[in-house]
Amino acid sequence: MKRLTALAIPLILFLAVTFVQKSNAQFQCTTGMEYNCPGHPAWQQRTLQGSRWCPYCGMQDNTMMGPMGYGTPGFFPSYYPSWYGYGAMAYPNFFYPSPWMGWGVDGGYYPGHGGGYAAKPNVYVEGKEGLSVKIQVQLSNDSTLLAAAPIHGNDGWKGRILKEGKLESKGSEYGYFYYDYRFDEKILQDQAGFCALRKDVIEKMAEGLNQAGFKDREIVDFVSHWSIKIPPMKRFCVFPQDQRTLDKAAKVQIEPKPKAFVRVQFIVIPEEGLKKYGSLFASEPKKAWDFVEQGKPGRIPAAAGQSDLIVREWGVGFLQGN
Amino acid sequence: MEYRLLLKALLALGLIESPAFAGNEPVITAKLSAPADCKAGPAQAWLSMDSILIYQVEVPPTGELEMHVKPGKYHLVITHPKGCFAEKPIEVKASQTLNLEIALNAAKEKKGMKK
Numbered sequence: 001m002k003r004l005t006a007l008a009i010p011l012i013l014f015l016a017v018t019f020v021q022k023s024n025a026q027f028q029c030t031t032g033m034e035y036n037c038p039g040h041p042a043w044q045q046r047t048l049q050g051s052r053w054c055p056y057c058g059m060q061d062n063t064m065m066g067p068m069g070y071g072t073p074g075f076f077p078s079y080y081p082s083w084y085g086y087g088a089m090a091y092p093n094f095f096y097p098s099p100w101m102g103w104g105v106d107g108g109y110y111p112g113h114g115g116g117y118a119a120k121p122n123v124y125v126e127g128k129e130g131l132s133v134k135i136q137v138q139l140s141n142d143s144t145l146l147a148a149a150p151i152h153g154n155d156g157w158k159g160r161i162l163k164e165g166k167l168e169s170k171g172s173e174y175g176y177f178y179y180d181y182r183f184d185e186k187i188l189q190d191q192a193g194f195c196a197l198r199k200d201v202i203e204k205m206a207e208g209l210n211q212a213g214f215k216d217r218e219i220v221d222f223v224s225h226w227s228i229k230i231p232p233m234k235r236f237c238v239f240p241q242d243q244r245t246l247d248k249a250a251k252v253q254i255e256p257k258p259k260a261f262v263r264v265q266f267i268v269i270p271e272e273g274l275k276k277y278g279s280l281f282a283s284e285p286k287k288a289w290d291f292v293e294q295g296k297p298g299r300i301p302a303a304a305g306q307s308d309l310i311v312r313e314w315g316v317g318f319l320q321g322n
Numbered sequence: 323m324e325y326r327l328l329l330k331a332l333l334a335l336g337l338i339e340s341p342a343f344a345g346n347e348p349v350i351t352a353k354l355s356a357p358a359d360c361k362a363g364p365a366q367a368w369l370s371m372d373s374i375l376i377y378q379v380e381v382p383p384t385g386e387l388e389m390h391v392k393p394g395k396y397h398l399v400i401t402h403p404k405g406c407f408a409e410k411p412i413e414v415k416a417s418q419t420l421n422l423e424i425a426l427n428a429a430k431e432k433k434g435m436k437k
Contacts, residue, residue: 082403083366083378090368090399099374109376111347111390144347147377149367149387152352172385174368175364180377 002220010113034205066133070096081224097229097318103273104321107182111123112144115277116185120225121250121315123177124165124218128214128310131161135311137179144250146180154222154254164217175221185248186280188267193285201236202227205316207268208240211291213262214312222314239281240264240289241317258309263316264291265315276322330428348391348414351400356383360406365426368399383426393418400426 040197070092087094097119099106105117111177125133136156139145150157150169157177167174196204202223209219230236254261275282333359354365356433369376371394371416381387383402400408414420 009398014388079387083380083401086366086399086401087375087378091373092373099376111373125421133417145388146386147389149377149379149381149385151386151388154390170386172382174382174385175380178379288383291374 005164008263009239039147043322070100074251081228084228095228096231097316098232099221100321102321103233103270103276107320110144110146110182112146112182114142114144114182114184114315115185115318115320116188116267118181118183118250118315118317119229120178120217121181121265121313122221123179124215124312125159125161125167125177125259126165126215126310127161127165129161131256131307131309132158133161133167134158134253135177135308136253137181138251138253139181140183140249140251142184146182148179150174151179165215181250185277187245187248188238188241188280189245190240190281191285193237193267194288195235195237195284197235198230198233199236201268202230202254205238206267208289208291209264209314212264214314215240218312218314226316233268233270233272236280237269237271237274237284238284239265239269240291241266247316248300249252252311252313254309254311256307257311259307259309261313263313263317265317267311267319269319272320273319281319302316305311346382346417346432348393348416349419350389350391350396350398350412350414350422351386351419352388352400352422352424354381354383354400354426357403357407357428360402360404360426363372365400365402367373368401370397370399371395388435398422400424402426 050243050266078171098117100108107115114302124137134156137152157169159174159177162168162173167177194204206219206223209222241264246263246265252261269281274284326418330399350365360383364380367377367379367381369389374388377389379387383406391414393414396414398410398412406428408424408426409423410422412420
């Protein structure tokens with residue numbers, strides 16, 4: 001009996017400590033810091049105190065290299081999308097935005113040319129319920145459409161605005177119009193932006209979207225996707241691109257003409273990828289990016305559009321690796 | 323003579339690699355359908371080659387999508403939060419447009435795709 005007790009006490013202590021540790025990990029996201037937890041009702045209620053867009057809640061990074069050379073982040077967002085389980089089990093590069101090589105996209109898997117990859121630009125539409133819209137992405141000769149939902153084809157997307165900015169197209173309800181494309185990276189600006197550790201970089205981009213006028217639902221989509229799909233690397237430099245720059249690779253035509261079109265794409269480069277593109281992205285950003293000021297040239301003046309339509313597009317881009 | 327042949331070969335290679343030929347890459351389009359219990363909420367389309375994930379696209383379970391790829395063998399999977407599921411191996415050749423109709427079924431069945 002004594003021997004059994006001697007064995008049981010350490011076991012109970014071990015289980016208790018493990019339980020407390022796990023509780024504390026959750027505690028960070030459930031008591032007092034709810035506004036940091038994407039998906040939590042308090043987070044959605046726009047608590048303006050402190051930082052609202054932190055998906056990692058101060059967790060420590062213990063990034064590990066996984067099978068086939070793909071790394072796995074040692075910490076995970078407090079909110080898991082429903083697709084997380086299947087993707088993490090099925091694909092070794094699930095924690096990357098694409099097939100990955102060195103510090104960037106493995107372009108050998110994709111058609112087209114150019115070293116820039118716009119991953120998941122999402123197009124959101126705000127306007128009167130029932131209004132019909134047509135959105136067409138006009139790619140330059142150096143750009144290649146990679147994916148789209150709904151089907152974009154040559155004619156673009158047609159849809160009708162539903163409640164809360166959702167879109168009906170061919171009888172199905174979309175949260176946004178989506179596309180990926182490949183483009184010539186030489187069009188990009190490489191002077192303004194910011195650098196941050198992986199645990200902070202999503203928060204900084206999300207805060208930028210907030211300043212640029214994106215709605216909560218749109219930022220929630222951003223955070224829940226990119227907190228998982230940003231590669232598990234230590235530190236990144238982010239170079240936001242505005243509408244004038246992006247128009248060189250892909251113009252977006254919208255009917256009826258909108259009152260405003262806010263467009264931003266974050267070019268995300270792992271620290272080790274700097275200085276690997278010749279004179280382009282040869283150093284960390286030399287100046288800060290002002291989302292409010294920088295967004296203005298891309299905005300269409302109020303008098304330009306007759307409708308109340310407002311369109312917002314966020315995207316994240318990566319460069320080809322080596 | 324050999325020099326001219328080499329020159330022609332290089333010219334041909336250059337043409338194939340030029341952006342003008344980019345439009346000849348294969349395209350996969352998919353139109354989805356789902357049973358009543360899986361019609362709400364977005365599904366995920368996963369396109370992979372040798373287990374490497376190429377595209378992950380959020381799409382309504384009755385919606386549609388397009389994916390531009392290089393010729394080769396792929397594996398397409400559709401998942402839905404309520405367990406509906408579909409999968410299909412795909413082979414696409416140069417210049418081919420593959421139009422798929424995909425019916426999601428309950429997770430236990432895992433069939434129901436037709437081309």
